[in-house]
Amino acid sequence: MTVAEIFDTMEYGPAPESTTAAERWLEERGRAFGPFIDGAFRPAGTETFDTVNPADEKPLARITQCGEADVNAAVAAARRAQPGWWALGGHGRARHLYALARQVQKNSRLLAVLETLDNGKPIRETRDIDVPLVARHFYYHAGCAQLMERELPGAVPLGVAGQIIPWNFPLLMLAWKIAPALAMGNTVVLKPAEFTPLTGLLFAELCRDVGLPPGVVNIVTGDGRTGEALVRHPDVDKIAFTGSTDVGRIIRRATAGSGKKLSLELGGKSPFLVFDDADLDGAVEGIVDAIWFNQGEVCCAGSRLLVQEGVAERMAEKLRARMETLRMGNPADKAVDLGALVAPVQLERVTRLVQQGVDEGGTMWQPSWSCPREGYFFPPTLFTDVSPTATIAQEEIFGPVLAAITFRTPDEAVALANNTRYGLAASIWTENVNLALHVASRVVAGTVWINSTNLFDAASGFGGYRESGFGREGGKEGLWEYVRADWDAARHETAGSEKPAPEAPTTTPEADEEATPGALPTIDRTTKMYVGGKQARPDGGYSRPVLGPGGLRVGEVGEGNRKDVRNAVEAARKAAGSWGRAAAHLRAQILYYVAENLAARRGELARRLDSMTGAGAGPSEREVDLSIERFFTYAAWADKYAGTVQATPRRNFTFAVHEPIGTLAILCPDDWPLLAFVSTVAPALAMGNAVVAVPSERHPLAATDLYQVFDTSDVPAGVVNIVTGSRDELGQVLARHDDIDCLWHFGSRDEGARVEEASAGNLKRTWCDLGLPRDWSDPDQGAGEDLLRRAIQVKNIWTPFGE
Numbered sequence: 094m095t096v097a098e099i100f101d102t103m104e105y106g107p108a109p110e111s112t113t114a115a116e117r118w119l120e121e122r123g124r125a126f127g128p129f130i131d132g133a134f135r136p137a138g139t140e141t142f143d144t145v146n147p148a149d150e151k152p153l154a155r156i157t158q159c160g161e162a163d164v165n166a167a168v169a170a171a172r173r174a175q176p177g178w179w180a181l182g183g184h185g186r187a188r189h190l191y192a193l194a195r196q197v198q199k200n201s202r203l204l205a206v207l208e209t210l211d212n213g214k215p216i217r218e219t220r221d222i223d224v225p226l227v228a229r230h231f232y233y234h235a236g237c238a239q240l241m242e243r244e245l246p247g248a249v250p251l252g253v254a255g256q257i258i259p260w261n262f263p264l265l266m267l268a269w270k271i272a273p274a275l276a277m278g279n280t281v282v283l284k285p286a287e288f289t290p291l292t293g294l295l296f297a298e299l300c301r302d303v304g305l306p307p308g309v310v311n312i313v314t315g316d317g318r319t320g321e322a323l324v325r326h327p328d329v330d331k332i333a334f335t336g337s338t339d340v341g342r343i344i345r346r347a348t349a350g351s352g353k354k355l356s357l358e359l360g361g362k363s364p365f366l367v368f369d370d371a372d373l374d375g376a377v378e379g380i381v382d383a384i385w386f387n388q389g390e391v392c393c394a395g396s397r398l399l400v401q402e403g404v405a406e407r408m409a410e411k412l413r414a415r416m417e418t419l420r421m422g423n424p425a426d427k428a429v430d431l432g433a434l435v436a437p438v439q440l441e442r443v444t445r446l447v448q449q450g451v452d453e454g455g456t457m458w459q460p461s462w463s464c465p466r467e468g469y470f471f472p473p474t475l476f477t478d479v480s481p482t483a484t485i486a487q488e489e490i491f492g493p494v495l496a497a498i499t500f501r502t503p504d505e506a507v508a509l510a511n512n513t514r515y516g517l518a519a520s521i522w523t524e525n526v527n528l529a530l531h532v533a534s535r536v537v538a539g540t541v542w543i544n545s546t547n548l549f550d551a552a553s554g555f556g557g558y559r560e561s562g563f564g565r566e567g568g569k570e571g572l573w574e575y576v577r578a579d580w581d582a583a584r585h586e587t588a589g590s591e592k593p594a595p596e597a598p599t600t601t602p603e604a605d606e607e608a609t610p611g612a613l614p615t616i617d618r619t620t621k622m623y624v625g626g627k628q629a630r631p632d633g634g635y636s637r638p639v640l641g642p643g644g645l646r647v648g649e650v651g652e653g654n655r656k657d658v659r660n661a662v663e664a665a666r667k668a669a670g671s672w673g674r675a676a677a678h679l680r681a682q683i684l685y686y687v688a689e690n691l692a693a694r695r696g697e698l699a700r701r702l703d704s705m706t707g708a709g710a711g712p713s714e715r716e717v718d719l720s721i722e723r724f725f726t727y728a729a730w731a732d733k734y735a736g737t738v739q740a741t742p743r744r745n746f747t748f749a750v751h752e753p754i755g756t757l758a759i760l761c762p763d764d765w766p767l768l769a770f771v772s773t774v775a776p777a778l779a780m781g782n783a784v785v786a787v788p789s790e791r792h793p794l795a796a797t798d799l800y801q802v803f804d805t806s807d808v809p810a811g812v813v814n815i816v817t818g819s820r821d822e823l824g825q826v827l828a829r830h831d832d833i834d835c836l837w838h839f840g841s842r843d844e845g846a847r848v849e850e851a852s853a854g855n856l857k858r859t860w861c862d863l864g865l866p867r868d869w870s871d872p873d874q875g876a877g878e879d880l881l882r883r884a885i886q887v888k889n890i891w892t893p894f895g896e
């Protein structure tokens with residue numbers, strides 16, 4: 094064969110990476126592993142399972158199915174180790190994380206080969222992507238530990254983190270979980286996926302070798318049962334999970350009301366948009382990376398190709414030609430593009446969904462070469478003529494399957510891109526920078542890559558919108574998942590002894606009348622709801638009394654029901670888009686205007702507060718003054734809490750943009766009835782959300798007095814909606830409503846638990862204060878940065894540059 098022929102055909106022989114060292118490592122350990130607890134490996138347990146090489150179906154090692162006793166021991170070890178780990182200080186922890194980063198680099202070959210053997214992914218990917226990113230993650234977070242005291246003043250660790258990871262990036266997901274947790278002073282118990290536990294166990298050895306204090310990192314192995322034991326363990330303070338949306342939902346329910354902080358990184362169906370002016374050859378290489386990297390077993394895989402009609406056919410031709418040249422085979426071969434799927438169950442799932450794609454009318458194409466006979470291989474697959482509602486266009490396949498759909502206009506492209514319950518990532522290909530950034534701002538996704546795809550870095554947070562979960566990993570925003578404010582930690586510690594949150598009045602109207610014998614009848618004035626900028630009568634026609642001190646009836650408010658909530662949510666949804674896109678300066682101006690109009694009614698509002706709470710004139714006036722100040726605070730923040738440019742290591746501007754979440758439900762506490770309402774609604778508005786608020790159940794009238802203030806302050810209709818009534822009942826309806834994107838709840842622990850449980854439906858973000866005391870007049874507790882943080886979601890937009 095001549096050199097020219099070789100160049101033309103790209104025929105070349107195998108270039109296998111040696112697996113000898115990895116096999117020796119397994120042999121030396123008797124191919125049997127127990128969990129790693131308190132700095133030492135325990136012997137393999139009585140119940141074990143095999144982990145198998147997906148490329149040849151041969152068992153690699155026997156792994157312990159850890160039970161409750163192991164999980165208990167691991168959590169206990171982590172708990173014991175945590176105070177000492179935190180006491181080391183930022184620099185001390187940085188030294189350990191730095192040592193781990195170095196150790197990962199020194200063992201990179203062994204880690205890469207072991208990962209390939211256990212997972213079936215090509216060595217080229219483990220060697221060049223997974224392991225370098227793991228080292229980078231530990232280096233970056235060594236820096237976070239070093240700077241913690243300075244950069245996150247007042248932040249303290251949560252305690253013990255339970256971390257559950259999937260099989261598609263076993264070592265990388267371990268790094269994403271462990272590095273930030275440790276940097277912030279937490280200790281961890283991590284459960285790798287049952288299909289791919291080996292690199293986690295090797296990592297445990299590295300921890301031991303670098304002298305990480307015992308108990309700081311614990312690894313328990315096993316399937317979902319082990320994960321469940323960890324999730325339910327009462328002494329775990331935080332659960333971080335990456336995996337399927339279904340299990341994410343189970344975990345949301347299992348942790349409801351427990352006070353465990355939760356982050357979920359779930360599935361996706363990410364769009365890959367190609368406009369007709371794109372560099373098509375570049376886009377084809379992008380697609381190879383988007384959907385055939387890691388055999389498509391990637392949560393952010395660009396599995397939906399949205400291509401502009403004019404170039405669709407050319408694009409498909411180029412793709413088919415490129416697919417012909419992809420090489421599939423032994424993952425340890427350095428010349429291989431695609432390895433094996435992780436397990437038979439995954440192969441069956443992909444096969445089934447592909448068949449469904451054919452049955453539903455898609456045109457399927459696969460390259461002419463055939464897959465290896467041994468192992469769980471599935472060929473790269475392209476579907477064209479796919480209907481946007483087809484199963485393969487909606488379901489996460491988690492395999493090498495691309496579904497192509499055409500569009501005509503940018504608006505149509507955005508609509509199709511967002512036609513999914515997920516929101517993890519998107520990739521946009523066009524030479525037109527205006528179009529690229531316009532579409533990037535419209536696509537609902539946590540990460541957007543322009544003319545690129547699958548770029549990851551520790552400095553840039555990663556995580557989803559909608560049913561792709563909540564919370565971020567990486568970047569500064571990822572650190573917040575593992576800390577809380579010192580005052581918050583203090584109240585959690587005393588939670589056992591704290592008074593339960595006051596319950597709403599149980600006084601019936603009859604009892605009320607008894608309580609006020611001889612009182613003159615008041616002029617009937619039932620406060621209505623505030624929906625879409627108008628006052629609305631309660632749908633059910635019922636009202637509830639508002640009682641002042643001594644049971645005196647001071648007014649009535651409408652008893653909101655499901656229909657009132659539905660109307661309010663509809664109004665909020667309608668208003669959210671333009672309010673979210675309005676200039677921050679405009680939102681600030683409106684909030685200042687609200688403050689101005691509030692100030693004009695200071696005396697009246699103070700009297701109203703006093704009539705309900707009996708706090709006295711002075712304290713009531715102070716509450717109104719603080720409320721005015723809060724509007725100033727959040728008007729000030731509206732155009733300042735705007736995001737950053739992340740220092741990612743390639744030629745990139747990576748913009749971490751703060752976007753509104755959308756429609757936010759706020760269930761207000763009874764304490765500080767006006768101030769708490771303002772302190773929660775104002776940051777939500779400042780950050781561009783539309784709000785459905787349920788004011789204090791006991792003292793709702795101060796909030797309902799704001800209708801006229803909102804009306805006269807140019808607050809657009811539907812941006813603030815107020816429904817009065819039972820917080821518990823309305824909370825349930827709001828938590829279940831698919832058009833509410835996020836919910837804040839300030840009420841008792843039981844109520845909070847019910848709300849969190851009900852929120853699992855569309856996996857909305859929740860923030861439940863679980864009846865813990867909060868002093869709303871304190872600037873840290875009532876106007877801290879965390880309120881802003883909870884009112885936004887971070888979208889990272891990667892924009893590479895260069896010729």
Ligand code: NAI
Nearest residue numbers: 258259285286316317320321336337340359360392489491
């Ligand atoms: P999975 O969600 O069941 O597994 C992920 C992890 O959760 C594993 O460590 C597993 O042992 C653990 N787990 C399972 N049930 C649990 C429970 N009740 N409580 C606590 N932990 C539990 O994912 P699976 O079954 O391996 O894959 C099924 C599908 O999920 C895939 O086809 C894919 O579509 C999706 N998936 C998405 C991932 C992502 O990164 N977004 C990763 C893995 C799977």
